[in-house]
Amino acid sequence: MSEGVSKFSAENGEAKVDIGDSGDCLVGLSKAEVMKYATNPTWIMLRRTLFFLFWAIWVAMLVGAIFIIIVTPRCQKGLDPKWFEKSPIYTIRVDSFADSDGDGAGDLAGLTDKLDYIKHEISINAIALEGLLEKSDLHAIQGRQGSENDFKNLASQIKVILKLPLVPEVDLEKLRKWAELGAAGFILEEFDDMSSQYYEAMPRWRQTIFNTSDSPDSKLLALSSSQFNQLREEHCNHVDMILNYDMIRLPQAFMSTDLHAALGETHTSKCRTNFVLGMANVSPFVTRFEPRSLMEALLIFNLLSDSTPIVYYGDEYGKRDTSSEPKSRNIVPMPDPRTGLMDWIDLARVRIDSAPSIYKVFTAAAKLRKLEASIYQGSTSLRESDSVLSMSRVKIGYPGFVVVSNFATEKKTINLLTTVSRLIPENGNVAMTSTNSKHLKDEKLKLNELSIEAGETLVIEFVPEKET
Template sequence: MDNNGKLNSNDEAAEKLVQDGDALKVEIQLEPQNGDTKINMTEIKAAFIGMGKEELMKFANDPFWVKLRWFLFILFWLLWFGMLFGAIAIILLAPKCSSPEPRDWYENSPIYEISVANFKDGSTPQDGVGDLEGLLEKVDYFKEIGVDTLLIDSLMRSTSGDADRIEDFKEIDPRYGSVDHVKQILSQLKQAGLHIIMKIVPNYSSLNHSWFEKSVERIEPYTDYYIWSNGKINEPPNNWLSVNGGSAWSWNPIRKQYYLHQFDDTQPDLNFRNNELVQYFSDVFKWWLDLGLSGIHVDKVDFLFESSNLTDESISDNPGTFHDQYDFYRHTNTRDLPETIDLIKHWASVVNNCSGVFSVNGIPDSIDFHSANLIHRPLIIKDGVLSADNIKRYINHKLTMSQQTWAIDSDNDEEIADYEECLTSIMLLLPGTLVVSAGSELGLRADSIIPWDNSPNAGFTRANSSWKQLPDNYEENNVEFEKTQTDSYYNTFKSLVKERESPSIMHGNTDTDVINSTVFAFTRLKSGNPGFLVLFNIDSQEKTIDANHMKHVPDELTVIARSKNLWTQLQPKSSITSRNIRIAPTSCIVLQYVPSNNEG
């Protein structure tokens, strides 16, 4: 014990109370005043100073720890590579969002329907009639308006150059040149990026066809190439009427029988219950495709077959019609017979097997026909009467079908002149393909000569005169002039064809509506892309509408195109509100928008 009353470390008591490795510090203190002894015990915090080198090496070289380190090292890299390859596998194999199916070439641009004789005289010397050289001369024009598919009328040898009265289905009309010449021009058009589809009407031939002459004489195998009947006493066989008016039967004094013609009496109907005739037309399609066509358009197929027992037609319920009028009857025995579908399927396979596109007009609306590439089902306007509800029903019905080809058909072109530009604009922005008549971009009738400028003969020909009358007012309504006018439909047509490249137009959903009873409206939208709103006021009065209720339509809209008669302040790229849109009578407007969360 030292002078302060503390035990030295050598004291026996200390040795007994404090041993190496104890976790307590023991301090014994003597109180001199009263002789008491005080013992203090505190916890010792041992400090870890690690293993020495020799001890560390002992563990490092221990076989157990060596194996453990290698195991953990290998396990780490296996897990790392496993996660890497797993991530790659997820990226490659995980289901992806399905991409839209690529469009076929005939769906990309409008199909431009051309009467070759009316388009451009390009022959040398020029004779005042349009020709294939004229098409070749205007290749740049087709590219300018965004067209790469042409639907031309028949090039077959015909009576007086009338493509609707064919004298030989496997011979080229002399006005178009030789077979080699036509083949060369078709090849040049194809090299220029144009696809040519030719229209064929197999229902009838010309009265001057050699088949008919031999059929009259009952020369085999042509005896039954046409529909013949003895008829009643001094009367036609039945009450069938021609589409053009009058009886569908005409008497032939040589054969002493009636022959059927559902159109003009110079167009006798062919008998497609004759298998030789069916095979012949299969060969006709192959022949023309080999010549360089991209496709065949078969027109008026609803008239291909008639009832074999020549049953009378029943009376329809069409008001205001009389027994000598075509619409007085139902035509269940002369149109849309079931045999038609089987024949069209056969011809479609023939054309497709030759790598051609098969187009058809006349399939009933009630049949969703899958065999044809293009099925023309036009919007039919009777007596010039059109309504927003009719347009909506027509479009919604077509959208349920597997293929959409849009066109306009009217029995009175004059009465729908105010509608045609808007209807064309609408159909340009719908899914599928629009068939548009040459000159419609200028507001012309389908059968008009195309006026290219205000020079004599409208730039159509350098001959002394054209083969038919030029359009009225062509000096101010021609291609050259319309190009310079900002508000011209020519420029609107071009801009809308360009908009067809938008994902929303090519692949988007379509929602239709009728607003205020006279404004037809629809939207096109593909997720992640700008949407389009199209409005068409059919009424003769101005309308102010609110389109904000339509699905995904926001407050702010951007003008893309408009009718010429719509307010001039609505220039392209200007902004308007969707809640208060003024639309002039018989006018339309195309708007673009960034989709909102509005679900309609």
């Protein structure tokens, strides 16, 4: 066999391999050579140096990582929103809403039967009841509207706020009674800021209400007055809201600057920002603004803003006033204001109609508010430019949204990246629109060159850019 070729043989059951002459091939160090280097002082020092250098670098990296963790500003964990921050409040006149026994008057049992519609179809988690209690005796439910057990049953299934007129003196025991029966909050109406009696009683009212629950965030106390702008800021030390009627007072043909000013109000107090969109003693929401595009823009901006929208029953489908009481755009005190019965037949027709409607606008926006963290918990950027109003809602780590409405009489083109927020990317998808829009849901749009028609409102979903 030629040189350099291995041979295999077996002798006495043992296998042997003869690799022959390896020529110039390197076959490694012999044991003697290895021991020579192992005991060489130079190699010993080199090995020790490399060993200590390895551990020194490793420890330095560990210390550096710990230092970075300590000194780097931590992301603030977002607080869970309170229930009256996440959901619109739906105001209901019980005796006009739903009749369970066919006596011609609405009642608590009928209202309870409609909770599936309220909670799941129009995405409402909180209702405010007006006209339920006797004005002269806040212990008693008026007429045939139901019993205390009916109220308790209702309050066990949804957040219930009681509107209490401050005609009689507010008895702490009366507040405690309804809170213990399940009332999640109270709106004290006809509040007189100049009354020392009311001003001095507020801390006791709040304490009484909140003592009925183990969770201080589970109860709401709010004040209502037509002179809400004159109420003192120190009231917010004791109440969660002072109801704001600026949206009702907007002009019939309001401009983008009007809505921008109303939405842009900032509150440095503890009071929660809110806007009342409808009530019994003014003309219905659907008839208050012309053209209709203004009404839809107002509704969409309110439902998606960082404030609590307070809507009146029937506003979600465009209910009109069927009472005999004359109404106007002004907030005029009335002894027992009514807007007529909830028209469930008309609502059923609207719900199955495939045509665009105020009902579809309302339900789409309310659903976004209920489900999307950027809407109920995100930061806001609000901008008005050349009759175009834009509002972005962003919470990092979640889909962002931007509402854009053109109040001009001609088409406008806007760069949302530079006009509204640098967190907005170049592209986004349509989440919902006003009824006059030709855009389709999920349609992709360029946000750095967005064309928007006159009177059109768009809600666009996007992936927020990283902050720099």
